[in-house]
Amino acid sequence: MDRKRSTNTIPRPKADYAEEDGIIPQAINILEERMFTRGPQLSSPTTVSNYFQMKLMDEPNEVFAVAFLDGAFQVIAYEHMFNGTVNSTSVYPRVVLTRCLELSASAILVAHNHPSGLTTPSEADKALTKALQNALQLLDIRLLDHFIIGKGKPFSFAENGLM
Secondary structure (H helix, E strand, C coil): CCCCCCCCCCCCCHHHHHHHHHHHHHHHHHHHHHHHCCCCECCCHHHHHHHHHHHHCCCCCCEEEEEEECCCCEEEEEEEEEECCCCCCCCCHHHHHHHHHHHCCCEEEEEEECCCCCCCCCHHHHHHHHHHHHHHHHCCCEEEEEEEECCCCCEECCCCCCC
């Protein structure tokens, strides 16, 4: 049915609605799939560290990534939010918070890679984690963990008592 909607105020006959009425349930199904289909559920530290390793391991420069989660810890979106150089990247909490609100995230997991392979957090990494955690708390969004990806086992801020 290739019909342009007219701008006049004369109502169409109800018979014209029959074809559209058949399309509405299909459109609802499409919208439900888009709205309620989520990514993997990230509910254990091992699952999360494996997830971030797969996403960040081969990056030649530092990348700061965020997994935005719903209330069931399923991934709404995964994004490389900031890109840097071989040994640093600038991260802006305001941008992270804005994206959380746009996606209606209940929680986030963050990670960045160290191309050097060392997973020891720097003082800047620790300060950023605290700043993000404090800012997110104001919006009732949880920062569940911050991982550093490098050679070997990823470093978890939560598992190491830094959160």
